[in-house]
Amino acid sequence: MAEMTASPLDAKDDGPRRAPNPSRFGWLRVLKKNRKAQAGFIIFMGFILVAVLAPEIARYSPSNTNFPPLQPPSAQHWFGTTGLGQDVYSQFIWGTRSSLIVGFGATLISTLLAVAIGMYPAYWGGWLDRVMATFTNIFLVIPGLPLMIVAAAYVHHSNTLTMMVIIGLTGWAGRARVLRSQTLSLARREFVWAARLTGASDWRVLVHEILPNMLSLFMASLLYGILGAILAEAGLEFLGLGNLSGISWGSLLYWANNGGAVLDGAWWWLLPGGLGIAVFGTSLALMNFGLDEVTNPRLRQTSLASKDRLSRAWRALKGESPQ
C-alpha cells in the first residue's frame, strides 16, 4: 500500500489554526441555519410519514387487480392504473414503505460493517489496520452493482431481508474509508492523547472523544449510504432480481418496463416509482449540503462584504459609542 509513514518531525506548526467547529450537535444546528437542509428535511420527513402511514393513506390494496387496466389518472385512481389493473397510487404508497425499509435496513448493516472495518482497526493501528484498509480499498474498486447482481442471482428468490443483506454487505466500503481517515486524523490529535494519558480506556476514547467529533461527517456518509442503498434496491428490482411479489419503487419501475408502459404511453405508470427515488434522494442530498458546511467551514456562505453596507454599519457603530 502507498501508506506513507508520517514523519514524526513535522510536529512544528506554522501558527495558530482556526479552531475546529465546536459543537457536538453541529449536524443538527444545520437545520436551523441552512435553507436547503431545511427543505431537504421537510421532504424527508414527508416520505417517512407516508411510509409510516401507508395502511391509512393507501386507497386500495396495492395487489388488487380488479380495476380496468391502463387507466390514466382520475378521481378514482389518482395515479391511474397498471397494465394488470392495479392502483398505481396505492402501489406508490406501499412502495415507499418497503423501499425505505430496505434502504434503511441495508444502510444499518453497511454502517455496522463500516464502523467495524473502518473505524475500529484505524484506532488500534498496526497490521490489522493495514489489512483492513487494503480490504476496504479492494471492495471500493470492485464495482458494486454487478457484485450485487451476481450475489442476488445466486440467491434466486430474494425477500426483503436478503435484499438488505446483499446491499448492506456490498455497500460499506465507501463509508469505511471515510470513517477510517477521520479516525486516523482524530486519533492523532492532542486531546485524544491527553484523554489516554488521564487514564481513559480505549473504549472510552473511541466513544467519548473520537466518535462525537465525527458525527457530522458520519451523518453525511449515512445520507449517501441510504441513497445508494435505495438506488441499488431499485436496480436489482429492475433486473428482476428483487422481491417480485413485494411492491417497492424499484418493482414499480420493473413492472412498468416489463408491462410495456413505454410502448403504451402509460406515463403515469412510469413516473411515480422513479420520481419517488429521485425526490427522496434529493432530500437526502439537500440535507447533506448543510452537513458539508459544518464539516468544511470554508463552504459556509460568507456574505461578500459590500463596502457601502459595511461603511454604513461602521459609522452607525461609531456613532453609538462615545468618542
Place this chain on the structure above:
Amino acid sequence: MDKTKELLRGDNLVVQFRQTQGFRRTLICPVNEISLAVAANEILGIVGESGSGKTTLGRALAGMTSIVRGSLWLKGQNVSRLSRKELRKYWSQVQMIFQDVYNSLNPIYTVEQQLSFPIQRHATPTQSVREELENLLQITGLTPTAAVRARLPHELSGGQRQRVAIVRALAARPDLLIADEPVSMLDVSLRADILQLLARLRNDLGLAIVYITHDLPSAVYIADRILVMYGGCLVETIRADALIRESRHPYTERLLAAARFENPGSSPFSGGGSANSSVLLTSYRGCPYAPRCPIAAQICSTTRPSLIRMGRDHSAACHALSGSHQAQSG
C-alpha cells in the same frame, strides 16, 4: 545530580521510525542513544530546533512512543516496555501537556466536562470532584471559576486553554510533567504567565518538569538544567545558570548568538541552514552538527563524538573539545 532524588532516568534511549525512500525503507533515528535523568522537583529544559528529536524524546519519556533500545527507569523501576495496563499506571505519575492549544482540548466539551473524568479517576474517595476541580482551577488561575467551568474551548484564549490542559494533567497528581513547547503557540504577552505557573507548580506541588522548547532564553529562564539536542543526539548538557558563560558546544554557541541576533557569518550557498534530515538516518556515523558546523574537521563527518565531562553537571559532545579534533585537522 543527587542520585537519591532521581525520579526518571533514561539510559541510552533510542527511538527509530521507518521512512520510505525510493525502493528502500530507511530508518531514521530522532532519539539516538540519549541518556538523561530528571530529579524530583527539578525543571529540566530540552532545547533544540525542529527536527532535533526533542518532541520525540518527550513523547518517549511520556510513554507515548515506544523505545527501540535503552531503558527507562521511574523511581528505580524499569518502565521501558509497559503493557497497556501498566502504561495507565505510569500515566498517573507522568503527565504531558502539548504545544497545540487548539487541538489539546476536545472541542465539543465544556471545561467542566473535559476535567471531570480525569479528576474523578484520580480522586481519593473522600474528595468531591467539584471541590477538587474548584481547587485546581484556583491553583492555575482560571478565575472566575464558575464562568470558566461552563466555557467551551473555542470561548477560551490560548493561555486559558493551556491552563485547562495543565489542570487536566495535574488531576492525575503526577510527579513529573512533560511540557512540550507549552507556550510557543501563545501570544508573547501571555507566555510569561504560563511559564511562571509552571515554576510555581514545581515549588508548590513538588512537581518535576521537563520543559521542551526551541526557545533557548525561555529554557534558561525556567529550567535548572538544560539539555541541548541536535539531529537526534544530545550535544550538550549544562546547568541553566552556567549556560551563557560556560557552554562549549558550537551548536549551543550558535543558538546563543541567534538569540542575541548576532551572526557569525554564513556561507555563500547556505542550504537554508535547516537541519539536514540525512543526519538522522541510522546509517549516518558522524557528528550530526558536522554539515553546519563552522569548525568541523575530517573526523566530525565520520565519527560521532561522545559526551565529555566538562565540569559539574556539564558535558558536551564535540571532537573539538577532546584531543581528537586537533590531531585530525591540525
Place this chain on the structure above:
Amino acid sequence: MTENNSAILRIGHVSVVYETEAGLAPAVNDVSLELEPGRILGLVGESGCGKSTLAQAIMGLLPPNASLVEGQITVQGRDLYTMSEPAMRAFRWKNVSMVFQSALVTLNPVIPVGKQFEEIFTVHQPAMSRAEVRRRIEELLVLVRIHPQHLRNFSHELSGGMRQRVAIAMAIALDPALIIMDEPTTALDAVVQQEILDEIRRIQEIKRFAVVFISHDLRLVSYISSEIAVMYAGKIVEYGPAQRFLSEARHHPYTQGLLDSIPHLEGERFTIHSVPGSPPDLVHLVSGCAFHPRCAAAHEACLAAAPQLKGVVDSGQIACFDIERKQKEEAHG
C-alpha cells in the same frame, strides 16, 4: 504625523471592518502611518491586533468578508482602491510586493518553484524572452544564496529557510519600492530565523526598498527596523524610532508589557512578567482605550474616551492618557 511628500506609503485614517457571525469586527481602527523610501517600519502586535489585516489592506488583498470602510492608502502616491482591477494587478508586485509568513503554504504545491517564479515576469514583463527571464531569476537566486538548480524543485522539497529565501527573491524580482513582510521568519528555527533576518538586511542595503516588517516579536523587530509602530486592538498605541524600544524610554503600558514578557539572555537571573488579562474582543470592544481592562494605570479618563497618538519627549508618539498626565506633571515641575 506631519505631511510629507516624499513618503512612499501613506496610510491615512484607515479602518478595516470584518463581518463575522458574531458581528462587526474592526480589525484596523483609524490607523495613520507614513513610510519614507528605504526605511524599515516594524509593525508589532499580537494575534488579532490587526497588523496582518493592515498588510492585506496595503496590498489590496483583503478577504471577501472584510472591507476598507474609511481612510485612504497610497503607495507611491497612487490609491489602489480607485484603480481598475487590471490596473491594480499591474501595479501590485511591480510597486509593492509581499513576503508571507510561510512559503510552504504560499507556494503552489503542484507547480515547480521555477515556474511560479517565471509567472511574475510573464505577467508583468511579457516582452522578456524566456532566456532573459531565466537569467534574471538566476541572478535573483544567487542574491538570496540559493543555488539555481532548485528551480526545478517543488516547494515541499525545499527546507523552510530555502523557501523563505525564494520568497524574498520573488518579492524583489521587479524591484518594487515597497515590500510588505508578514511574519517572514516566525515559522523558522531560531538560527535560520536570524540568518534570514540578516539576508533581508543585506539585500535591503543593496536594493534600498522600503519595508513594512510585521511581527509579534518586539525584540526581533527592533533589531531590524528603523521605525516601529505597536498595534493593539486595531489601533497604533506607540510609534517611534526603533532605538527607543531597546532603551529604557517611556513606553505605552502595553509596549512595556511586551518588553517585560520576553526572556533575555542578558543579566544573571531576570524576571519576566506577562500582560494581565486576555486579548481584546474586537466584536465587543470596550469603550475608551481598548487596553484599559488590562492596564494597571487605567483611570476614569481611559474608560471615557480613546487616547490619540501624541508626541512625547524622546521622539516617540504614544496614545495613553496616563503618559500624557505624567508628561504634563513633569512639564509643570
Place this chain on the structure above:
Amino acid sequence: MRYIVDRLGFLLISAWAAVTINFILPRLMPGNPALLMVSRYQGSLSPRALHAIKLEFGVTSQSLITQYGHYLSNLLDGNLGISLTYYPVPVSHIIANSLPWTLGLAGTATIIAAVLGTMIGIWAAWRRGHWDDALLTTSTTFTGAIPHQFLGLLLLFGLGYGLHWFPVAHAYTSSMTPGWSLAFMETVVGHAFLPAITIVVPGLGGWLLHMRNNMIQTLGDDYIVFARAKGVSPRNLMFRHAARNALLPSVTNFAMAVGFVVGGVVLVEEIFSYPGVGYQLFTAVSNEDYPLMQGLFLIISLSVLVINFLVDLLYAWLDPRVRREGET
C-alpha cells in the same frame, strides 16, 4: 517509482480478490445454486459439458483447495467456460464481442460526465453565491438522485418512441455491416446517444459538487492569495492555480465514480438492448447462465481495476508530492 509498484501490487491483490469472490460466491450460498442450474439444463447439454460445469461450481467431491487450483489454472488459460444460453459458444467469445461496446459507451460517458461536471463545478465555485451557482447545484442535486433506469425509460419514452429522434435499441442499424466507415460510425454515435445521456446526467452532479467544494476550499488557500498578489489574472488563477489542486481529490474519487457508472451501464444496456457486457449480464442472470455471469463479472471487475490503476498513475502525474516521493 515506489508509488507505481505499490499501485501495481494493489492491482494484483484486488484482481486476485475479484477472482476469489467469483470462486467463493456460488459455494457460499445455501442450497448450492449451481445444482438448480444443472438440473435445469439437464438434457440440453452433453454429459461432458455438464460435468465440466459441475466441477466449475463445486458440485463435486473434490476438496476446495483442489477446486480452487483447477479454477485458477483454467483462468490462466483464458478459459472462462462455456455459455449455457448460447451453447456451445465459449464465454470468452461473448465477452470479446460485447466488451468493446461497453468500454466505448461507458468510457465516453464517464469522460463526458467527468469533464463536463468538473468544468461546471469550477464555474459554480467561481460564481459562488450567485443565482447560477444556486441553480446549478440544486438542479444537479436532483439529477444526481435520478435512477439510471428511470431516466433511460423517460428518454426512451420521450425522444425514442415519442418523438422518434433517436433509435430505441441496439448499437447500430442492423442492416449495416460493422466497419470503420463514416456511415457506420454515424449510426453507432446515433445509437449511443440516448444511453450515453442516461449515464452522463445522473453522474454530473457528483463531479460538479465535488469540484465546486474543492475549488472553494482551494480558493481559500494561501497560495491563491500569493498568486493574486503576483498579478495573476482571475482566469489563470482559476485554471492554472486552483483547478489543478482542486482536481486532485476528484481524481482519488474516481474509483467510486467508475463503480457508479458501471452499475448504470448494466441497467442502461438492458433498457436500450445495447449489446455490451451489461446486457449480456442481464441475459445471463435471467437465464441462470452462471458461467457467463461469472465471466462477465470478472471482466467487468478487472476492467474497473485496470482503469483505476491508470487513474492512479494520472494522479501521480498531477501531484508531484506523490510522484517525487522517493526520488530524492
